[in-house]
Amino acid sequence: MTTMQDVAARAGVSAKTVSRVFNDDPHVTDETRQRVTEAMQSLKYVPNMMARTFRSGRASVVGIAVPDIGDPFFAAIIRSVDRESRARGMSTAVTSLGDDAELEKQTIEALLRLQVNGLIIAPISGDQSYLAPWLANMPAVFIDRPPTGITADSFVEDDFGGAFLATRHLFELGHRRIAFVGDIGDIVTTGQRLDGYLAAVDELALGRHPELVVRASTNGASQAVEALLDQGEPPTAIFSSNARTSLEVFPALQRLDRTDVALVSFGDFPMAAALEPSVSVIDQDPDRLGRLATERLFARLDTPAEQFTPATVIPVSLVERASSKPPSAR
Amino acid sequence: MTTMQDVAARAGVSAKTVSRVFNDDPHVTDETRQRVTEAMQSLKYVPNMMARTFRSGRASVVGIAVPDIGDPFFAAIIRSVDRESRARGMSTAVTSLGDDAELEKQTIEALLRLQVNGLIIAPISGDQSYLAPWLANMPAVFIDRPPTGITADSFVEDDFGGAFLATRHLFELGHRRIAFVGDIGDIVTTGQRLDGYLAAVDELALGRHPELVVRASTNGASQAVEALLDQGEPPTAIFSSNARTSLEVFPALQRLDRTDVALVSFGDFPMAAALEPSVSVIDQDPDRLGRLATERLFARLDTPAEQFTPATVIPVSLVERASSKPPSAR
DNA sequence: CTAGGCCATGTCATCGATGTCAAGCAGGAG
DNA sequence: CTCCTGCTTGACATCGATGACATGGCCTAG
Numbered sequence: 001m002t003t004m005q006d007v008a009a010r011a012g013v014s015a016k017t018v019s020r021v022f023n024d025d026p027h028v029t030d031e032t033r034q035r036v037t038e039a040m041q042s043l044k045y046v047p048n049m050m051a052r053t054f055r056s057g058r059a060s061v062v063g064i065a066v067p068d069i070g071d072p073f074f075a076a077i078i079r080s081v082d083r084e085s086r087a088r089g090m091s092t093a094v095t096s097l098g099d100d101a102e103l104e105k106q107t108i109e110a111l112l113r114l115q116v117n118g119l120i121i122a123p124i125s126g127d128q129s130y131l132a133p134w135l136a137n138m139p140a141v142f143i144d145r146p147p148t149g150i151t152a153d154s155f156v157e158d159d160f161g162g163a164f165l166a167t168r169h170l171f172e173l174g175h176r177r178i179a180f181v182g183d184i185g186d187i188v189t190t191g192q193r194l195d196g197y198l199a200a201v202d203e204l205a206l207g208r209h210p211e212l213v214v215r216a217s218t219n220g221a222s223q224a225v226e227a228l229l230d231q232g233e234p235p236t237a238i239f240s241s242n243a244r245t246s247l248e249v250f251p252a253l254q255r256l257d258r259t260d261v262a263l264v265s266f267g268d269f270p271m272a273a274a275l276e277p278s279v280s281v282i283d284q285d286p287d288r289l290g291r292l293a294t295e296r297l298f299a300r301l302d303t304p305a306e307q308f309t310p311a312t313v314i315p316v317s318l319v320e321r322a323s324s325k326p327p328s329a330r
Numbered sequence: 331m332t333t334m335q336d337v338a339a340r341a342g343v344s345a346k347t348v349s350r351v352f353n354d355d356p357h358v359t360d361e362t363r364q365r366v367t368e369a370m371q372s373l374k375y376v377p378n379m380m381a382r383t384f385r386s387g388r389a390s391v392v393g394i395a396v397p398d399i400g401d402p403f404f405a406a407i408i409r410s411v412d413r414e415s416r417a418r419g420m421s422t423a424v425t426s427l428g429d430d431a432e433l434e435k436q437t438i439e440a441l442l443r444l445q446v447n448g449l450i451i452a453p454i455s456g457d458q459s460y461l462a463p464w465l466a467n468m469p470a471v472f473i474d475r476p477p478t479g480i481t482a483d484s485f486v487e488d489d490f491g492g493a494f495l496a497t498r499h500l501f502e503l504g505h506r507r508i509a510f511v512g513d514i515g516d517i518v519t520t521g522q523r524l525d526g527y528l529a530a531v532d533e534l535a536l537g538r539h540p541e542l543v544v545r546a547s548t549n550g551a552s553q554a555v556e557a558l559l560d561q562g563e564p565p566t567a568i569f570s571s572n573a574r575t576s577l578e579v580f581p582a583l584q585r586l587d588r589t590d591v592a593l594v595s596f597g598d599f600p601m602a603a604a605l606e607p608s609v610s611v612i613d614q615d616p617d618r619l620g621r622l623a624t625e626r627l628f629a630r631l632d633t634p635a636e637q638f639t640p641a642t643v644i645p646v647s648l649v650e651r652a653s654s655k656p657p658s659a660r
Numbered sequence: 661c662t663a664g665g666c667c668a669t670g671t672c673a674t675c676g677a678t679g680t681c682a683a684g685c686a687g688g689a690g
Numbered sequence: 691c692t693c694c695t696g697c698t699t700g701a702c703a704t705c706g707a708t709g710a711c712a713t714g715g716c717c718t719a720g
Binding site for chain 2: 675676677678679
Binding site: 001003004005015016018019020022023047048050051052054055056 | 705706707708709
């Protein structure tokens with residue numbers, strides 16, 4: 001690790017002069033500049049960015065933490081945050097939290113250790129109180145689900161409303177047995193969506209049928225669908241509570257040759273419109289979510305004291321496609 | 331920003347003692363420990379990780395840079411690297427390079443500024459010589475495409491071979507006019523795939539037809555397909571040079587009601603098997619790529635001096651699905 | 661000819677945490 | 691009673707880069 005000192009010694013100048021050359025300070029003679037430049041090259045000098053950042057306090061990086069980078073919804077959010085941050089001269093560092101709530105704290109702290117300027121987070125655990133001390137120095141904006149145990153800005157979709165909307169939509173098509181497929185992680189979000197589904201079920205007097213509600217781990221959605229359809233009185237429609245499960249549910253229906261079962265997915269996903277039948281979705285507008293979160297983050301960076309509406313709920317909309325269809329005769 | 335000094339003043343001890351309490355040094359009396367702990371809490375002290383890291387040199391983070399997080403191929407690689415790194419007690423910071431080669435250097439340097447322990451990179455520009463000085467301090471492993479302008483480990487797929495394989499496969503099905511759809515970015519990779527395609531075209535004596543080779547920007551693949559099929563003698567098969575373009579090409583074919591045109595995609599993507607017709611792909615095994623790259627990175631971290639095979643080419647395989655079909659009568 | 665000013669360069673302190681070393685104090689052994 | 695040991699605690703230096711300020715040389719205006 002060559003330092004400015006080393007370069008300075010080699011060039012026969014002081015470290016300060018090396019610093020000046022490095023930072024294009026005009027108050028250096030060409031001759032000195034050249035000697036220093038040569039020394040830098042021959043010693044392969046790289047600035048210790050950590051030292052510079054340490055001195056200035058921050059790294060000009062926005063941290064983003066999401067449960068899963070592979071989820072199309074989060075991928076879209078990341079894209080959007082990335083674009084907005086870049087436009088403001090900051091780069092981004094993304095990290096996946098996985099689905100182990102225990103690891104959230106430690107993963108986030110590893111990210112914060114990088115001394116990012118701000119954090120955009122879609123948490124997985126049910127408690128973010130460990131963030132409290134950090135918030136004194138750095139703004140955090142929650143997306144997809146609100147914080148628990150601390151107060152912070154948040155932008156969430158209307159999980160309850162979207163689930164209600166999807167369920168009622170299926171009801172209006174004539175369905176009376178509508179299944180709910182959720183996953184294990186995403187406690188808060190999935191819970192809200194389940195509530196919305198159940199509220200619709202109650203309001204429409206469909207009766208709650210526990211056997212129609214399944215929560216499958218990421219790779220188990222396939223079996224879950226199979227079990228659902230294997231019942232005495234199988235559902236005629238499925239509400240899949242997020243894009244990740246939908247990516248499993250659809251192929252499962254196809255494999256069982258049961259694409260006659262209606263399907264609505266909470267969350268759009270690539271190719272949803274190109275499938276046969278095309279899949280109806282509740283569109284969450286991840287682009288907007290990412291944009292709003294980034295704007296808020298930068299607003300907090302500019303004027304930390306300012307008061308904002310802490311929680312914003314973003315409306316969702318139903319995109320009707322071919323998988324929205326009446327019950328089949330089958 | 332409360333520092334150890336502040337806590338020390340509050341607790342009536344020296345900063346060093348605060349440091350000791352913070353690091354669970356046993357040589358502190360319970361009484362002092364308690365006073366310091368209280369002071370830390372009331373002042374909401376958080377350690378300046380930057381300062382600690384600065385002193386120790388590294389952050390325990392692996393940096394990953396890819397052109398686009400949303401690309402299913404890179405998303406799968408990131409997942410894999412993330413899993414492997416986590417198993418070794420390191421977390422990851424991912425950043426998107428976008429498709430502007432000019433920005434690569436600056437984005438990477440922002441990442442390196444975080445003083446990551448190592449870097450896994452799928453570059454977009456044609457010159458990584460700017461990395462040279464950094465390599466003295468930190469290992470870097472290239473994936474998807476080899477480095478240019480510097481020497482470093484790399485793991486790449488067999489772009490040439492895969493493209494050759496796909497083209498020959500289409501030929502064997504009876505196709506004689508096979509189009510190539512590439513994108514603008516990814517210069518190296520796309521170039522290799524084009525070479526493989528052209529080599530097959532030559533070997534099979536199909537004749538090079540410039541009008542069958544299109545390079546579309548990310549959002550222009552749709553028009554490109556339209557233009558291809560609108561020719562006097564349109565292709566009967568399309569070789570899409572990466573998953574990102576395939577995500578556009580397929581819907582375009584569908585919209586034009588031309589799913590009779592055969593299609594092979596370089597790179598698998600979610601739902602490729604569920605589409606109608608299911609899409610044949612050249613499978614790149616991103617999981618393996620990520621795993622190998624991470625293993626190499628950690629090997630370099632453990633024994634920097636060791637010699638390894640610098641460049642590894644990972645074979646690809648053809649996954650035959652329904653879109654592999656003979657030319658239609660149309 | 662000289663004072664004032666500009667310019668190139670250097671010295672020192674600083675950011676926050678922590679390793680090194682030593683001081684100070686208490687208790688036990690001789 | 692004294693000396694040694696061991697334990698708690700603090701002063702200082704350090705990591706690398708850089709801001710504030712100082713120094714010394716040269717040029718120019720009066």
